[in-house]
Amino acid sequence: MSVQTAVPVGERVREGRTLAVVSAATMLALMNYNATFSTLAAMARDLNAGTAGQTWILGSIALGTAVLLLAVGGLADDRGRKRVFVAGALTLAISSVLCALAPTTSAFVAGRLLQGGATAALLAAGLGLIGHAFPAGPERARATGVWGAMLGLGIALGPEASAGLAELAGWRAWYVAAAVASAVLAGAAVTGLRESRAEHRRSGDLPGVLTLGTGVAALLGAITLGRGGWARAEVLVLFAAAAALLAAFVAVESRTREPLLDLRLFRRADFVVATGGAFVTGVAVIGVMSYLPTVVGRVLGEPPLLAGAVLSLWAGVSFAVSLQVRRVAVQGRHLIAAGLVLCALGDVALMGLSAGWGWWRLAPGLVVSGAGSGLLNAALARLAVESVPASRTAMGSGANNTARYIGASVGVAIVVAIATSAPSLTRGADIALAASAAIALAGAVVAVAVRGRRSE
Template identity: 60%
Template sequence: MTTLATPRAGRHAAGTAAALALPAAATLLALMNYTAPMATLTETAHGLGAGPTGRIWLMSSISLGLAAALLATGSLADDHGRRRVFAIGAAALAASSVACAVAPGTGLFVAGRIVQGVASAALLATGLGIIAAAFPPGPRRAHATGVWGAMLGLGIALGPIASAELTSAAGWRAWYWVAAVASAVLGAVAVRTLGESRSERPRGLDLPGLVTMSLGVAALVAAITWGRAGWTRPGVLALLGAAAVLLAAFTAVEARRTEPMLDLGLFRRPAFLLSVSGALVTGLAVIGIMSYLATVMTLVLGLSPVVSALVLAIWSGLSFVAALQARRLPARLPAGRLLGAGLALSAAGEFAMLGLAPDSHWWRLVPGLVVSGVGSGLANAMLARLAVESVPADRASMGSGANNTARYVGASIGVAVVGAIATGSGDGPSALAHGTDVAMLVSAVVALAGAALAAAIRER
């Protein structure tokens, strides 16, 4: 059972509003920061003197910290206080944003982005846990998780646009100063307005599970990121081997503990299986290709980074709107079926975008972006609901951490696979267009397979 500190008389409504507004704002900020380099990579790389391999790490380093820390921070929040971990995450995001803003070279910037990922993990995992503690199951929770899911789409839409505009006005470092201030304000407001919530029966620190899981996922994401510069490098193979050993050790540790960080028995729950598998497919088949699409529009269609970000905002903006409206769907419709419908719409939108060529107009992509955006929003809303409702009430942040770990590991793999396929035939506009077409087709097929899987898993 989850306990929630009782607010003073007359402040219950304000406390409930804060329990939605602050996690939503934190998710918006985290996703804006996650996608900010998409529109400013050239300026950032030039300012830091980064080479081709450095550019890969500039874009992907935040994913390493994010994926590695989501489950750990969610579990710690359930046991030691969600507001506490949320506030620590906000402070860490502020400090790491300052490090990125003042970084003289690639090394410090990449380190700062990794810490930003860990801090963002704390905000994302605890945010859904705070919402679950404040809103009991029913229409109000469905609305609250829909709002949280909508922030994913809005953050992806606004991040590249905001960073591009700030870069034009004051240089690429400006975004990181803005993120630092916003994070500091967010943490201060959280300490003053949020009630504390935690499990009534803390499980204690599962140090072996925490270490093996975090290091295993970190090694896997690092291997995927570095592998984009050459999959047969000894370092990449060593990281893949280390990831396999560590994740196997994590499974063995959790199977033997009486109070594990992640109860492996949860995978026998259809709703939990839907939450994790749906998030993994979303990362693989949706985030992967969409993260690459803005770059393709610049290199193939000749659009500026700002215009490319605005075109991509058709998809992410509609994702925001669709997630907000998901609460209006009949309550009798199972979340798993709606998740499958969202993935099917994402696949249909990707099929509609096939046929990109150097002489295409950007309008050619709009129908597919519209359909895929609606599907992505519906899927995000259902994944947020499943994340907290598929686990015991006192493990809501852990459920969010598991869900989002799958999402961002999938996204890391998706980006790497899309990049490899898209550039496999060369880096000229025609070759890149053909490669992107193949990558889009593969993504659509994976999304369709995910929709079929979601339809096959029956919730109980």
């Protein structure tokens, strides 16, 4: 009997190590992703960044992440998920050093672009490792719930940690800390993770990588520059280039024997819901919540730490709910729809912000929206790996997170455009919240209504 029980215990230890290392990396990646939100003013002064420079300081990591997510997901499945994960952790360490030492805005943006690529590797390969380590069923539901919870926890802690370190030693201190933490994670991954890859190694899809990568880069570049004026020639040229390149990507993938993204997956209802749900989450949830601390700071006159705490309350509830999603009987598309509905209700509850409010009046809306976000993070993570073949879990994660971060960039652009074009910031915030709620509700309806072949 002792011999028979030794293997399951060993497997459980390895599963625990995988979940611990991947979860810690996910939390760090999201903390770093949001670190600039609370220190932008100090960074702009130190780096002499104008309006355009500040836009790129905020948006560059999203560009680097979204461009590479699907490509590194496919690479992880074919060449080794652990290998790509370790490379991502080491790259995050190096790029964090570059950001800490950056003398100019351009140098800092270059470092953040590299951090985006590292983030893509950690997210895609990390969730792929979890999908391989935990078989479908209750254990995978628990593991993906923990992974989803780390998204919320990272969002909650990032701005606060960055602001706190800035108070002690300047805004560069965060990037020093991130470099050290990333190096430690790389070591833990080398010793604690077991390699996994698809049985069939594909030859690679360079045309797909190039057309998708440049297409997404052009799209996010247009969105980033568009905040300074949507009718400018360079913005229109980038949008046109993005449309042409993404159309070329679809054409290439439909003719390639071993595509980066198998377009036949879009015949699967679960894949459509997972990918579409991630995009809507980015547009309608992440977009408005990313800008909310700025609104709170300007309208209520709160300092960065307290304004960031508003986001922490939302993300903290998201973290707690994600950990409990495995106990919910409803799963799949219905859970995603429920999460989007809760986010919409939370947005409605946040409307009406004015200078006379205390921060506590935001709490009900933040709690409801945070609960919805928690449902979404856990449900989307699970569906991302279960809606694709078992050998392509990292690709499924890459596709899902690509949709999420493209959606987030679109959402932030929409919210900022609406909020800053209204007669007052409070009026603009209300319109932006209403628009986000409408998009979330539409996404919930589509999630329930979409039809197609179920995942195999």
